[in-house]
Amino acid sequence: MLKAVYAGSFDPVTLGHLDIIERAARIADELVVAILENPNKNYLFTSEERKYHLELVTKHLSNVEIASFQGLLIDFANSIHANVAIRGLRNTLDFTSEFQMHLINRQLDTKMETIFLAADEDHLALSSTNVKEVATFGGNIDFMVPKEIREFILEKYKK
């Protein structure tokens, strides 16, 4: 059985993330989308809010579960008996950093494998950082994020 974990900050979840989740859910028997809670990082959304957003946008996927974690990904993956990590790749910069992360994870635990999924061409420029940048200045984020969460993002920037 292939149990996969797709970890990230998801602050906020983008259409690029959602595409990777949908495709990974077709490959894996079970997919756990794991939200990183890094106490040293300032997030736009709390981990509870990010969990709610991910639950909303993945409710059509019956083999997908949303969880939160702190610490190392390999420790979380072992705790839920996941044997594969999923990562999306948009470009060669992603490849460089993601390949390094894969190598570190393999040093920490030789059982840890990573499946890299190439981003869809419509999503090559999308990132959570870009969503926040555009939203800060009142730009259109419709092509960047799932429609279910647009209002939550716009609401943050009204304040």
Ligand code: PNS
């Ligand atoms: O949304 P992101 O920033 O692309 O997610 C990165 C994430 C959460 C996958 C990565 O930072 C991570 O796994 N953090 C947990 C700490 C860890 O295990 N690091 C790997 C060794 S470098």
